[in-house]
Structure formats: structure tokens, C-alpha cells
Amino acid sequence: MISKPKGTRDIYGREAKIWKYVEELIDATMDKYNYTYMRTPVFEESELYHRGVGESTDIVTKETYDFMDRGERHMTLRPEGTAGVVRSFIENKMYGDNLPIKVYYNGPMYRYERPQAGRYREFTQFGVEVLGSNDPMVDAEVISIAVNIYSMLGLENIKVNINSLGDTESRDRYREALINYFKPHINELCSDCQERLLKNPLRILDCKVDADNELLINAPTTIDYLNEESKKRFEDVCSYLDILSIKYEVNPKIVRGLDYYNHTVFEVEADIEGFGSQNVIGAGGRYNGLVNQIGGPETACMGFATGLDRLVLALEKEEIKLPINEGTDLFLMYVNEDEKKYALYLAQELRMAGFIVDTEYTGRSLKAQFKQADRLNSRFSAVLNSEDLDNNEIKIKNNKTKKEAVISLDTLIYYLDENLNAGENEFGDDADKFLREHDKSCDGDCCCGDNDDDCSCGNCHCH
Ligand code: ATP
Ligand code: MG
16 A cells, blocks of 8 residues: 655545635635735755755755756755745845735645654645835734734634844844853753854754753843844834734744844744644744845845644644534435436536535435435435426425425525525425515516516516
8 A cells, every 4th residue: 555655644524624714714814914825836946945155954954855856956845935935026026016025825845854743744834924124013913913813713822922133233243142152061962052053053042952951041042132223123013012912922032043034033832732842833033134145135024934734733632613614505316317417407506506515426225315415414405306397396305404395496596595594494394485585586577566677676586
């Protein structure tokens, strides 16, 4: 048997419905914020991620899926979304457009990691990027998007940690201070951190191995190295978050490993029991240096990414009930070939009218089809009986109340609409009453007796 590659998952059934719900909510929310959807390639030239110069990050040094294509070009499966968006921003000269560019993406990312719950080799990230504004209001807006999406999904137990690395000057001073602080104690750090000391000392503070080491706990904090301008900027971000009633904690230990971050950095933790160390569901920050590093003009940017796998896991762990559409509106049953053809035709008509319709595909007996309607959780079911069809009628059964009604096929759409959307069937099984109220077809004589073209009785469709 061929099995899926290590660290990948098949998402199907109920879980896939949750994913779809989450993704639709994201799309609808991003529309409100006026961010446009963007897709970039899943693989890019390796150079985009392995930029040679700069500091080291786990993502780039240990986690990328690199390969040579048949044309002997070095390619990398994207480990994150920002670099691709920035590459596209530069390549498509978006910096010449009306700034800022506000975009979001949602798609698979690849990292060669040790798989465990909430940590996969293929996972999905939704992220937003704002390119071309250094306004602290953007920082607050981006953080608020993350928080609002989690809270709209009903995820209450989250914690937002924010910090500021300051501008380049502040960050450099802090970097220097960290090196001086750790240098005499280098042997007390894990082997990865020893390597990080000169390349990316900030990343030491993020280390999971050394997390409880006193050295890390007492390390200098970024806040003490912010210059006045950076301090003021950070205060502005905090005050804008207050305006949005976003709860956060200033946590000087949040540094984000990537070397292009400056000013605001943040992480959103799911404060959920049993979530283990993979509890950071989203993270982001300001990256004013990246566009320039990749070859574009100096551009102030801010973004964040959230792992949908971890987000969905959090929803499940918290047993959050989402309004996921379970079941179908109508299940069409039939026995003979003529009835089957009609089922095929009618299912299509009703689907185009907006109903969720299913029918029989495996030649089950009528009895087994009733069971199938139950299994599919169908709100209504109908047997397409040739005799009824000849009379232009259909027998329809409300599977909840078990009541049956014979109605004219012409009014089926009204009938379903009325019963499904009103929740209750106000007509019960009184199909005649239903027809009186809803049959708006006109036999030529206007029901109000007024046959003028400008009839305004509102009771019929004849004009
Ligand atoms: P971690 O510290 O857990 O390794 P990270 O700092 O590598 O996270 P980012 O690069 O900031 O994570 O990615 C943002 C989000 O993407 C994370 O908060 C997480 O939800 C998700 N994510 C990152 N790596 C994985 C993975 N291997 N599997 C599933 N989700 C992931
Ligand atoms: Mg990681």
C-alpha cells in the first residue's frame, strides 16, 4: 500500500467541512478589511529563501525542501508566504501603485520538521501583508485581524504577546548587548544556540531547548534598548490596540527568529490544555527591511501568518460548535429508469435554484434509499413515482416531523423554500393551503380581476 509522505495529512469528511468554514470566514473577513487575495507559486527559486547574507533561521538552515528541477535550477518549496509576496511586489512593480498594498494568502507551506501534533511537513498558512506603510495603525490593524478571526470562530482562550525590536539602530544595539551577555556563557547553551550567537543572537531567546535556562530568563530585553522614536512608535501601537479593545501583554521575550523583523513583533498563543508546545497559532511583525533585502526599494511592511492546522486543532480541542451545514435539503428516490431520469433532471433544477440535493447512485432498493436519506441527514425526501409524475405531482416527506404532503411539481421550489428557510412548516401537511398561498402562476385571468398591464395587486406574476 502506498501511504502518504511523513508529516502530511489527508483532510476529509467533517474536518474538511471545518476547514472550509474557517477559510470562507477568512475570505469574508478579509473582504471587509479590504485586503485582496493573492496567490504566489508554491515553489520559488531557492535564492529567495537562501539569500546568502544575513542571519540564520531554522526555517532556512534546516527546514526547507530544496530540490533541483530537470533544468538543473535550484528550487525550494515555500516554507512561508511573506518572501513570495515580497518577490511578487518587486517583480510586478507594485511599489509604483497606490500604496499600501494590502493582501492576504492562504495555502500550503513546506518545512522539513520532525512531525508531531500541530507540526507537519506540509501545513497551511493564512497570512496578511501590508506593504508600503509605516503607520503604527497598520500594526494594530494586522494584529486585530488575527484576533478578530480567532474570536469570530469562538476561540476565546487566546493570548496576544507583543513586543518591539525597535528600528535598525535599536535592534543593532540590542543585538550587540545580547552577544556581550551570552559570550562568557557560551558553553552553557545548547549546540544550536552556540551557533546562533554570532549569526542570530535574538533567536537564542526563542530556543525551545534552552527555554528554562536562567541565562535566557535574565537576558537583556529589547525594550531597554529602544531609542526614543522607537519607544514612541511602540506606545502608539499599544494605544491603537487599546482603541480596538484588543487584550495583549507586552512580552519582551518575543523576538521572532527572522532577521528582517523590526519594530512590532507578536505571537498569538492558544491557551488550551493539552495543546503542548505547539501552542502558537499565529505570529507576525513588521519587516521594513525585507523588500530592500530582496532587491526592491525601501518599503515599510507589516504582516502575520496563522497556521490553519493548529487553528482547527484548537477549535476541536475547545469543542467549539461551528454552524457547519450538515446534511442535505432533499433526497430524491426512484425505482425505475424513467423515474431515475426525472431524478437526474430534477436534482439539477433544484441545485440551480440553490438547494442541497442528493439522489441514489448505487441501485439500492427503495427501503435502503430511505435509510440512505437518513444517513445523509436529509431534511426532506421524495419518492419520484411515475404515476405521480404523470399527474405533475410529487410526494414529499419532512423527515423531522415525518409528515407527508403531495404537492404540484410546479410549486416544489416554493414549498422547499418556505419550509427550509422558515424553519417551521407553517402549512403543516396542508398542501392545498400551501398552493392557495403560493401558486402565483396565472391562467390568463388576473386573480384580482383587474387585467390591466399595470395591475399592482402583488398577488400574481402575470404582469
Ligand atoms: P514554531 O515556533 O511552532 O516552530 P514558527 O515560529 O516556526 O513556529 P512561523 O514561521 O511564525 O512559525 O509560522 C506561523 C504559524 O504557522 C505558526 O504560528 C504555526 O501556527 C504555523 N506553523 C509553523 N510551522 C508549522 C508546522 N510545521 N506545522 C503546522 N503549522 C505550522
Ligand atoms: Mg518553526
